[in-house]
Amino acid sequence: MTTVSTEPSAQSASADASAAASALLASNRKRRRIRRWIAIGTLPLTLAALLFVGKLLSMYAFAHQAISAYVVDDYAGSEASAHGQEFLNWFEPFKAPFNIGTALAGAEKLPEARAELEKALELAHGLEVCTVRINLALVIERQGDAAVADGDGAAGAEFYGEALTITSETPEECNSEDAQKQSSDPDRDMQQTKEDTEDRLKQKQQEQEQQQQPEEEKPEEQPEPQPSEEKLDELKEKLEQGQQERDQRQDGEDGGGTGTDKPW
Structure with missing residues (x-):
């Protein structure tokens, strides 16, 4: 009887397994390289997204602080918080100078407030x-x-x-x-x-x-109305009559009589 040898078959299987392992390792290394390059390539986008979210949160935080400080008449604090909105404010660039100008106005710094609000108007x-x-x-x-x-x-x-x-x-x-x-x-x-x-x-x-307006351009003041001649004569007659009655009363007092004074 002839015995069949299994050595070539075992050696072939071992070679196949080694080849498969090598291929798997090579594939893994390739995938790792791809993931690494993807991570490197997307790193700027990731950083930009983080910066975007951080900027949005900081804008709302600074805006809230500026409003809260203004409500309690802390105009210096409101102005300081509004300055925090200036950095990289791409979305609402007018907000920072607007809030700064409003805070300055509350502090009665009117020329500075006007300058900031005019800047805000240009950006709005x-x-x-x-x-x-x-x-x-x-x-x-x-x-x-x-x-x-x-x-x-x-x-x-x-x-x-x-x-x-x-x-x-x-x-x-x-x-x-x-x-x-x-x-x-x-x-x-x-x-x-x-x-x-x-x-x-x-x-x-x-x-x-x-x-x-110069004095000559101002409307002339209307003169006060003067009494008519008839009124003047009537007033003169009353004065004379009153004087006569006072003279008569004075004569009566000298003679022991009584008299009633009139409200002239």
């Missing part, structure tokens, strides 16, 4: 300009009030005119419900505030311009 788009224009007009109006209080009525009238221009150039879309929803002060009716501000500015400007 669409309905964003509505609330910026209202606050800017109010700040310029207060500049006019300060000038008038210092005795410079001409400068006051000029400030009032500038504020009136700001309000009159407000887009019609600012009277919409959508604009009201975007207002920095939901409790303030934007359209009513605009109309009240315009009326107030017109009155103030007119008053200051009238006061600045």
Whole structure:
């Protein structure tokens, strides 16, 4: 009987297993390389996403701090928080100067507040300009009030005119419900505030311009009405009559009589 050898078969199986293991290891190394390059390639996107989320959270945090500080009259704290909104503010670039200007106005730093609000107006788009224009007009109006209080009525009238221009150039879309929803002060009716501000500015400007008119241009004061000749004669007659009665009464008192004084 012939015995069949199994050595070639065992050797073949071992070789196949070794080849399969090598192929598996090579495949794993390839996958690891691919994952590593994918991780490296997506790292900027991951960092950008983290930065985006962090920026959004910081914007809301700084905005909340600015509003909270302003409500309690901490204008310096409100201004500091608003400055935190300036860094990489791609989404609402007008918000930082708007909040800074509003805080400065609360601290009565009117020229600085106006400069920031004018910057905000340049950066604002669409309905964003509505609330910026209202606050800017109010700040310029207060500049006019300060000038008038210092005795410079001409400068006051000029400030009032500038504020009136700001309000009159407000887009019609600012009277919409959508604009009201975007207002920095939901409790303030934007359209009513605009109309009240315009009326107030017109009155103030007119008053200051009238006061600045030269004397010759001012309307002449109406002379007080003079009594007619008839009234003068009647008054003269009463005075003479009264004098006669007083003389007669004086004579009666000298003779021991009594008399009643009349209320001339």
